[in-house]
Amino acid sequence: MTLDPLNATADKSTPTEQRNRARRGRLSRRNAPSERAPFTGRKIPAYNLLSDTALTRIEDQADWILSKIGIEFRGDHAALDHFAQAGARIDGERVRFEPGHVRALCARAPSKFQLHGRDPAKTVTLGGDNVVLMPGYGSPFVSDLVKGRRYATLEDFRNFVKLAYSAPALHHSGGTVVEPTDIPVNKRHLDMMLAHLTLSTKPFMGSVTAPDRAQDSIEMARLVFARNFMDRHAVMQANINVNSPLIYDDTMSSALRIYAEAGQCVCVSPAIFAGAMGPLSPAAVAAQTLAEAMVGIALAQLVRPGCPVVFGSFHSTMNLRTGALTFGSPEANMTTMALTQLGRRLGVPVRSGGGQITASNAPDGQAMQDSTGAMWSTLLSGAHQIWHAAGWLEGGLVMSYEKFIMDLDHCGAMLKLLQGFATDDEAFGRDAYFETGPGENFLSTSHTLRHYTTANFEPQISDAGPYETWSENGALTADQRATARWHQMSNEYQRPEMKPSIQAALEDFVSERKAQMPDEWY
Template structure:
């Protein structure tokens, strides 16, 4: 008998007949968040011999090539005290030392949300999905491609909050380019804290911006709670190959000192930041990530971490990045195995990523290919699960909705199949009999409301109905859907004193800054 998967629905809807209009209204409002653990086991791509070879290669890289920490004497001193060989800015590790330094990182931990019902677990069999990250542009079918604004950023935070298929608010979902760089982290973190109650990511583009993010979290969660619990994440990108600059390592240390989650994410494009072969990409990613994770543990043993990655293949004839390709998908699956062996939660390098410039067939083919590998790999956190276009340069409103559709279907699939007396439903056969339909049986009436995954997109209907309604493509139907969602958004409540303290902090920090845009 297969194990049953528990899907926590905090506010289950009553089972009753509802018309299409009512169902559309229900979907337009905030849907109860469902927490998902995988029932389908992670796919083990590689055996022991291959995994050991990749780990040996990572050790070889760290022993013979090493990592550079540029401009961060504190990090260099910490590694020297831990037994690494430091020469100038280069740090080399004897075989096994980096892995040993990672040993105090937790294998699983809670990432707390403003609404405790939205707190998630990273590690184990848990799956946490979040939207895209870092796009300077946005697009929609009405206004086309344009630079993202703070309004766009807030819109995507609202959409992520409203979706039951995203468990995390994300970070820099898109860059609000109408706000100076030195100030925009304040607006972004404020939006995450006030417009959503899901977990989120803070600023990392300077150590001070990381401190501001943590101070804002302390206002909302309380200093004592933040001191003892992870309430936010910082995305620390390695400047692959094998370099940490002082911005990233400095922000890493700020988050680690505050006991907040650090996601260490090497970014390797095969042929540019590393060799072209999947095995080399996987081993180099492991090497770079271990060093970042080791630094978090030297700063604060037990600091929660995530082993991240962002990797892609390239068209070596043109230099263009490609996404959803089999070689990158193989790396995704190998890294999840390596992360589990390291004993830390894993952030996938995949998600619903594409090089397509429009929410079209190529976009969904690339995205679905990458998402299959991501979900099968057994990773714990999936970035870029919604909205990504144009190699990450653009967040698309329509693709966000189309990706949510896939997210919901994947999450439902990975609950696997429940086999028991109720799901086998012998009473239905006795009630309906040969040649009769099962639409009105007692079993169907008990389960019809939740039996099948229900699409987020308006039903296209048969060809004639679809044609009469304007022959709308999936992207066009998604255009109407995101507008419906934003129109029905209701901001989650926050205590007035907390909201005022947060606003005053943002105002004071902005007033202390010059008006430069850097």
Template structure:
């Protein structure tokens, strides 16, 4: 359906507090999830500490600088905006890069093909999305393997069906059975055809970024895309302090089209930056500010997201570690810094882990990372479901386990009602001291909404659990994702628009030789 033909206004969906009603379909998930937090974000740092980090970021931008390698256009744009350019190196006087960022919107809508699924980035809103970029997938039946296009489509379907995920993601997994130079067309098509949630386009070359935007124009309408953000591009900084020409070139394509640009420094303390959390936060701020400044130099007012992907390393072995307390501290600090910069924040948290299976370590790492992310006030959470092996693998079973935890955390962010109904004074008239409250009118009235209802079934008493096969959470998750895919129904899409998309893909593919590397 072309969004230009939809008469229903974009609005926040109503949110029911407490447990969501579930369909009778096997494997069905709750039908709604909140997108607005009702509890305040946690402020880790005070004014003096925040100002010190901002001062360090200014020092990096002025004294060290950021390189835009191979992209003379980007450097010229920043020179015209007042930056100091020497070869590839770009430096900013104290406060200059921040001043350039001032035209970026504090909050904006990221439109979905179904207007009811449009999300807001910024303010008190929160948007969760699945993992990104894994070349492998795994499940209990087939084990670990290279991802295929059908795996990619499956994760788009699952993300569409999961109410705790508000966004379809981007390269949820890398479909290696399609040539490198053509697979972006299949991925964008899958997001547009199999889901009606917001999504991310390609950034692996500027031409692929342009293809992504053109496909969005086919579906949403050229005039609508010119005036509204309908997809995102993830621009990874080659930390420390380098934008290569692929990333800055794709950044320019998205910015020129007025589409959302997420600037994502990637810093592992001790490798791409110093080991200390304060230094990681300051360098992340410096790199992101430089990228946002470039976006605004191209098109003032273009929507941006201050992103990050940071964590720690085992400094004895060089192995990456996730869910660590130091990374959580950086997550909380960056959310504060992003609010001060005045742009939405993408957290580097989500449910990330270096574990190789969806086991206790995986869920410990993931829960720790998600907890700090959710209370930090971040507006967009990437890698919220499915991530294993430091991002090398998307797991079908962990996807379900993670989505369940996302739903519980979203329930927490709804906060606690404190009113006459919540105090339930009339229930004390029905239940005398020593009685239970199970049959009171208040309990019966709230029994379906009082508590979050997990997706994974409760194991019950040990004896009952053993009688039913003694299944682990991973085994239950295996059954659930299969049931979900079996019951999946694609959202509607106008047949003519679908045909135009297919024709565009065919024409683009016919003009390209297959490139596998």
């Protein structure tokens, strides 16, 4: 029965019904959007796929590779000198190690460290029970439902830095989120660094595509954080990709040494596609990945003992009929889980082999199925840093605006899951039973009112309403709803403050460096 405001006696409802109705009114008048509590670290244990015996066999195979086959450092005589002084066997550009030698060198690396944000509230910890999510990396193309698929520009790069900054589920600004192809190759690192440093306050990655670009990245960061601070704290990362199988080219190893000398984080990431850069089996891929990564971690420690490092990987399976790469496959996912265990035994933070990765050409069911499989294995295995957590499409060729938003919802849900749930007195809500009774709902109890904004994860684009309402509202699919969401986030973005003197110093640095360089487009 409805209440007649002119005749209160017309209300024949019971006192309990009147109380519930009043509380529902208070509920609806509150600020209803879900408040996402900050992630406070993994509470559920990591899943161990392999036994200690199996892990030891993989580690022994890594030692066999390093002893019998070795790793080549092409063109980097300084790296070869470091290894020679450490007692490795040098044959031309090939380096071999006695079993256990490289692991002993890696022991100098910290098991946990901080990456400092320009805003201290955005500082993250790598290692332990911490999980750090970051957007995709390296795509030359972007796509959205309005403009379609196209080459990425500096505007797109800036857009994704802003979106990552605005996303609570991402803790890191990323690196080359997309390749700004409208800027010369030799100059674009300057614009990318300027965007990371001014449009976001989260940790970020610098350039590694040439030694001078690595040094530029460090110098720009020093303008913001100060040299003394960076001598003692890591604020940025270098993505060192091994030229698998078993090769470090001079570009990557030189960049590794530059970042290590500056005390900044080095993430060493072999890239092994099973059957192409290494044998087919997950065990072989895991062993080769471990071997290649340990050598890079060891070099960082020889350059600067205690240099913060991350044991990374990027691996996938192939369609052996066509040669096309596949992502989210069970074999690749099992390899991810094994590598996380191996990284924990090595004693350094682990970057996952993937994130929300897919070979799909559209943000469709296949994309989300591939991505979900890869993300589950990554997070449940206990990885500390997850790259490509948002936006990845077409095997990494494309950053999709819509998939970025769809992935953010899944990131938030997974972070909520990793924290488990409480079993304290408040969680049981005993007071709510006294406010209501058998057969009555709990929606308007005090316990519900205390927790309704944080109790359940609330995705931003899911539609859980009835079919009729969905149809009346245009029958929008998830990717179409994601289009509206990323536009909304872009419109609501608020640029973080920066001292004008620092802003001017950064812009002057970029202008001066660009003036010293000819345009190089290839």
